[in-house]
Amino acid sequence: MPFVTTVLAPVAIGLVYVTLMSLVPDRHRLRLNAVMVAGAGAAYLSGGGLGGWEFLFTVVATYVAYRGLDSWTFVGVAWLLHTAWDIAHHVKGNPIVPFAHDSSLGCAICDPVIALWCLAGGPSPRAMLGRRERRVPAEA
Template identity: 75%
Template sequence: MQYVAPIGIGILYALLMSLVREPHRRRLNAVMVAGAGAAYLSGGGLGGWEFAFTALLTYVAFRGLESWTWIGVGWLLHTVWDVVHHIKGNPIIPFAHTSSLGCAICDPVIALWCLRGGPSLVEWVRNRRGSGRTGPGAASGEDPGRDEAGPGGTAGAASPTLG
């Protein structure tokens, strides 16, 4: 269960985030990955490297404001940081010895969703049930908010949907 639950948590994260409309979904996820970058600061298990990592993930999250790819990269970087902390024996939750391992399993699930452009899983489930989809990307099944440009690009950044 220690290995399965983090996967479920990553999927639940993507499902809950799917309730947020674009472009707010992408921006909220950029803020979330920035927060994840500072998650280990209070423990200080890696000394000054904790500040360097936080600065790196802050930059990546800033780029993620306009690109899902950068957000996915941020979650993958956090995965590496989780593994380092797990091996060093300095977990993200001090009283839960395997919490960094769980985080290292969960984060790539979120990263994969982000690297796919953070599509709405709610819409995907609805479409699988046979509901018709209308609007941009309906025929191809693409999410109109998906970032196609990669790091530094702005494709998919301007979405008129609010709310």
């Protein structure tokens, strides 16, 4: 397994995700990321190979993602849960992309990059660069 495709590409994908998501307006960024991680939580349902555990994980991931609608911490935790599930699939289950044997490993490397950004509060590019950011209040 070449280092570039196994490690660097997944890290780059995580950084691209973070960059693109950080451009989403602040008032929508948290909820969009909660929806994204909820979808990721169900990614293995169509054939992950871990039987009934797939349903249990999806229930837990959905609950944590739901809590993430109002909390960056929960969104970050949901991405870390997905990381653990990716590792389980790499070791014992089926890959997330059926024709790419190491896709679950790649996902397990990519997801913590996203989780760290979420646990930092999903900052915008301005905030990541240490510049003062004008906050737009969320609509009720």
